[in-house]
Structure formats: C-alpha cells, structure tokens
Amino acid sequence: YAKRMARIDELTAPMALDTGCTVFDIMYRFAKLRCGESIYRTTGGDVLSPGGGSYYAAVWCNDEVEYAGPWEAYTGDPVQVGAAYNAYAWYYPFMGDYDTPIPSSVIAEGTDFWNGAGDRGDAAMYLYGASRYALTCGSLGPDNVLWRAIRWCAGYCLSKKTADGVIVSDSDELEHRLPSGRCNLCTNMLALGGLRYASRIADALGDKETAGRYRTAADALESASEAYFAANIPGFATSRYYEGNTTLRSWICMPLCMGIETHADGTAAAITSPYLMSDAGQLSEEGTTIAWDRSTLYGLRGMFRVGRTQAAWDYLIGYCGERLLGRHIPYPVEAWPEGGMRHLAAESALFCQIVTEGLLAIEPLSFSSFSLHPRLPDGMEHLTL
Secondary structure (H helix, E strand, C coil): CHHHHHHHHHHHCCCCCECCCHHHHHHHHHHHHHHHCCEEEECCEEEECCECCCECCCEEHHHHHHHHHHHHHHHCCHHHHHHHHHHHHCCHHHCCCCCCCCCCEEEHHHCEEECCCCCCCHHHHHHHHHHHHHHHHCCCCHHHHHHHHHHHHHHHHHHCECCCCCECCCCCCCCCCCCCCCCCHHHHHHHHHHHHHHHHHHHHCCCHHHHHHHHHHHHHHHHHHHHHHEEEECCEEEECCCCCCCCCEHHHHHHHHCCCCCCHHHHHHHHCCHHHCCCCCCECECCCCCEEHHHHHHHHHHHHHCCCHHHHHHHHHHHHHHHHHCCCCCCCCCEECHHHHCCCHHHHHHHHHHHHHHHCCCEECCCCCEECCCCCCCCCCCCEC
16 A cells, blocks of 8 residues: 555656646546556566456557557656557567558467457557657667667558558557548548658658658648548538548547648537537547547647647536546546446546647657647646646
8 A cells, every 4th residue: 555655656746737727637637647557567568558447468559559658758757658668569579561460459468469350550550659659758769679660650551552642441449330431530640640750750860861751751641631531521621530421520630639720620610519529428420329538538639739729628627527526537438338438548648648739739859859839728827747
C-alpha cells in the first residue's frame, strides 16, 4: 500500500495541471493515474496494456502504439517511457515484406500475435505513434532501430496507395464493427501525420533525401484525401469516412488532429451536433447507439488544435462532468454498449493529450525543439502545466 501511494505521487506530481476548473484538473489527474498504473511486467519486459478486466500482457497497434506511446513520452517517467518503447519493439519481428501487414496485436507477453481483423491500417497507426514518441523522447533506441521500424511502416503505407492516391486498408480500429469501405479517412490521416513527423526525424538525422520524400508524399496524400473524402453530410461541409458513406461518423475529426483546417468549421459543427450526441457520449455513427470515447477524445483535441476553442471547451466540460462525476466514473471509457463502458488505459492517455496537443498545441519539431500555441477558452484566466 505504501509503495502504491508513493507511485501515485510519482505519476501525478509531474505535469500537474492547474486551470482553475476543478472538474477538468481532477479528471486529468485521474487519467494520468489510470494510464500510468496500467503497466505490467512480462517476459518481454514492462508494457502498458489496456486492462479493463480482459486485456493484459499484450499490446495493440491503436491502444498502445498510436494512443498511449506518445503520451508516455511526455511524462518523462522512466517506467512509462520504457514500457512504450517495449510496445514498439514487440512489432519489430513482424516487419518483413510489404505483402504482409503487421499484426493488430502482439499477445502472450510478446510471444504470439492476433490479426483477426486483417489490416486495420496498423502500419499507419505505428508510423504516427512511433514518430511522435521518438521526436518527443529525442531518441530512436540502440542503433536507431525504431527509425528502421518507422521507415518500414512508411514504406508499407505508400505501397498501398490506389490510383486515387489514397491508402487501402481492410478496416479501421473498430475492426468491421461499422463500415469503413476500401479506403477510410482514419488510416489516411494517420499515414499523412506520420509521414510529416517522420520527415522531421529524417531532418534531425541529416537525411535530407528521405525527409523531402516523406514531405512530398504527405502533401500528395493531403491533396488526394481532400479530393476523395470531402463531402457534404447532411448539410455539413466536412468529410465522408469512406466512398459511399452518407452518414456522419465520429472519426471525421481526424483532419483537425493533423492541423488541416480546410473543413474545420463544418467538421466541428458536425461532431458536436445532435446527430452524434447521446446520453452515453458521442456516437460513432449517426443513427446508431454505439459510442466509443477514443474518437470523442481525438475530436476534442482536434478542435482545440485548429482554434475552435470555445466549442471544444464547452463540449469538454460537459464530457468531464459526465465521466468524472456521472454514471460510470472516474475515467474516460472504451465503448458503449460494448464492454459496459470499461475503463481501458489508452483512452486516459488520449484524454491527457487534450492538454498537451490540444489546449497547448505542443508539436515536436526535432529532437531538441518544439512549437507551442496555447489557446485558452473564455473564462480560463490561467493554465499551468
């Protein structure tokens, strides 16, 4: 008990948040704790696993690699930073030729894998998460081994481009629970963001040729994605999630998270509209009863990132009141009705990134530099981190 209380101090004292909004500040503290305590000692080293009564001693390309790893880098906590690195390392043995995607999950303490949903855009998830992690840490591990993995994932993504210039994947992180078409917006935005972060790593390493190639590929993917995904649904100038999609989807927030403002007003209005709102939280698709917090948390971060500050803050405060003080407390949740709103760890990491990458818009630019663009809503007189 004494060790646990000491560990709580280690997890919550650094990066303590004070905005003067008690509900928000305390929920952020709980989210840091939930993520930081979900690390397990395995034969393959310490790793963060989702937990929730079901998921232990395994890592997923979305939960640990894309969501949690970049946050763990921000904490500076050696246990969390090391656990994130181990999660990336567990995938190295599966990076062979481009005909075989990396698995969705490495399981059984790093000794086996699960790939039941096919290619969910996992290489794009890895490219995006690992590049941000490496830039924030200022390290690529022994012999730059993480850089080789990042480059493999960039190559895999670019090998899956269609004649339209967008990237194919079998599904997305929802693993066929909802339609995602042949090419979905989430996979393409993760690849785009990952290429841009990877170009910064290449610059930091002095590899100008690779840096330029990745920037050119990212710019081309942004143009192709605009042509392929831009749509009016229903009355909102925003994005469709896949070809033939006619309903609003929560993941249309992804361009905002990449700093793309082309349809920011329409997208922000759409994801905060009654079409996607429910008592359980933001719906994953208009007209359903399915709600996953992960896309809600991405959407909040994205709205702050592109300066839709007041709308994002009003939404965030309502969300905090429901999650911290409401019917199922005190953390962000995974899904409803699936899993009964269990508290998986990576969603708490996504909540924390609303502060670092949303309100403060911290962007790693190299191994030794970053940009900062604070956006405080009306009535918030200070933010101390």
